[in-house]
Amino acid sequence: MSTIHIMYNPPHPGEIIREDYMTPLELNVTETAEALGITRANLSRILNGHAGISPNMALRLSMAFSTSPDMWLNMQLQYDLWQESQHHPEMKVKQLYSTEEA
Numbered sequence: 001m002s003t004i005h006i007m008y009n010p011p012h013p014g015e016i017i018r019e020d021y022m023t024p025l026e027l028n029v030t031e032t033a034e035a036l037g038i039t040r041a042n043l044s045r046i047l048n049g050h051a052g053i054s055p056n057m058a059l060r061l062s063m064a065f066s067t068s069p070d071m072w073l074n075m076q077l078q079y080d081l082w083q084e085s086q087h088h089p090e091m092k093v094k095q096l097y098s099t100e101e102a
Contacts, residue, residue: 008082009082010075010078010079010082011075011079012049012079013046013052013053013072013075013076013079014046014047014048014049014051015047015049016075017032017046017047017061018047021065029043029044029047032064035064036057036060036061036064037060038057038060052076052079052080053072053073053075053076055069055073057072058070058071058072058073058076
């Protein structure tokens with residue numbers, strides 16, 4: 001049986017943007033949004049966890065903060081997987097295929 005490895009309660013990427021990038025650089029929402037080429041409202045939705053990191057946003061963040069787009073997408077994926085696992089802890093799914101030898 002396959003085991004799914006999900007980071008325990010990972011932060012939303014918006015929290016990382018605010019705490020690890022904006023705060024140390026003393027950036028406000030307006031300055032950061034302008035630098036990213038997005039609206040203040042769009043950035044606020046991300047920072048408050050009401051919107052996720054799209055591939056486009058991952059590219060923007062990677063260029064602005066000298067990171068990789070994969071880092072941002074992986075953070076979003078871990079967050080989404082954790083959230084989904086909390087809403088559906090006992091999914092009823094029949095295993096159709098196994099790579100384990102009998």
